[in-house]
Every structure is written in structure tokens, then in C-alpha cells.
Amino acid sequence: MMRRDQYIILCVEDNPINMALMHHIFKKYPQIRLLKADSAEQAIELLGQDRPDLIIMDIQLPGMDGYEALDYLKSREDTRDIPIVAVSSYAMDSDVARGLQAGFAEYITKPINLKFFLERVKELIKQAAVSREE
Structure with a gap:
């Protein structure tokens, strides 16, 4: 696997x-x-200018919320394979289950557990890089 520097x-x-x-x-x-x-x-x-390896998205956003944005991005051929991590203060088990069922690659609750967050981000970036090179 070729390793990218950024x-x-x-x-x-x-x-x-x-x-x-x-x-x-x-x-x-x-x-x-x-x-x-x-x-x-x-x-x-921004997606028209740069294609990210990973998107970290709050659920509660003005205008289009995180779920609507997820649906939109997953419906587009050019963005459907970008892993999207939800970050939310909605922290009940049912909230996490709903987020994962909706298609988020991970659902991180606030306050953020930094160690877990960084482990998952690194893992998802590596997975995205591998699938992009295949």
C-alpha cells in the first residue's frame, strides 16, 4: 500500500x-x-474543491442537520464512500443506535473521549485510503 503524506x-x-x-x-x-x-x-x-478522506459532522446544525447531510452525501456517487463520523451531545444508547443505523461510520458522544476518538479517526482514514487505492 502506498502511504500518502497528507x-x-x-x-x-x-x-x-x-x-x-x-x-x-x-x-x-x-x-x-x-x-x-x-x-x-x-x-x-467545500466538497467541490477538496475531497476529504473523512468527514466529522455535528448532528445539530443550522439548516440541514447531520442526518439530512448524511443522506445527501450517501446519495451522491462522488461522496458516498467517504466515511462520516457523527459527533453529538445526544448520548443515549438509542441516539447512538439511530446514528449507526442511518449510516454514520461512527457515532461519538460529547464530551469526547479523546483516546477513542483518535483511534477511530485513524482507523477510518486508513480504511478509506485503502479502499480508494483498490
Whole structure:
């Protein structure tokens, strides 16, 4: 497998504090370029410029929510194979089950367990890179 030296993660988050947290987490990884969008609509626009290896998406967004954005992205041939991780303060078991059933690759609850979050992000990026090269 050829190893790339940079991966793109698109973070869709409308809360500036949560976006700052994502920036803080990923700035420690020079091989990751973080794209930021504060709405699903803005994220969809960005997808026309850069194709991310992974999307991290808040569920509660202004306008189109995370579930609507997931449905839209999974319906498009050019974006359906990008893994999407839900990040949400909806933390009941039923919320997690609904998110996974809807098609999110992972459902992370807030406050974020950083170790688990980073393990899953790394795993999903590797999987996406492998399937893209096949």
C-alpha cells in the first residue's frame, strides 16, 4: 500500500468552541489537513474543491442537520464512500443506535473521549485510503 503524506478531514461544526477543540486536536498531526465548515451547506460547497478522506459532522446544525447531510452525501456517487463520523451531545444508547443505523461510520458522544476518538479517526482514514487505492 502506498502511504500518502497528507490526509484531509472535513469538520462540520457550528459551535466555535467545538471547532476550536477539533483544530487543537488535529494541529498535532502535520499529516492531517483540517477543512472547516460551520454548516452542512458550506461543507457540501467545500466538497467541490477538496475531497476529504473523512468527514466529522455535528448532528445539530443550522439548516440541514447531520442526518439530512448524511443522506445527501450517501446519495451522491462522488461522496458516498467517504466515511462520516457523527459527533453529538445526544448520548443515549438509542441516539447512538439511530446514528449507526442511518449510516454514520461512527457515532461519538460529547464530551469526547479523546483516546477513542483518535483511534477511530485513524482507523477510518486508513480504511478509506485503502479502499480508494483498490
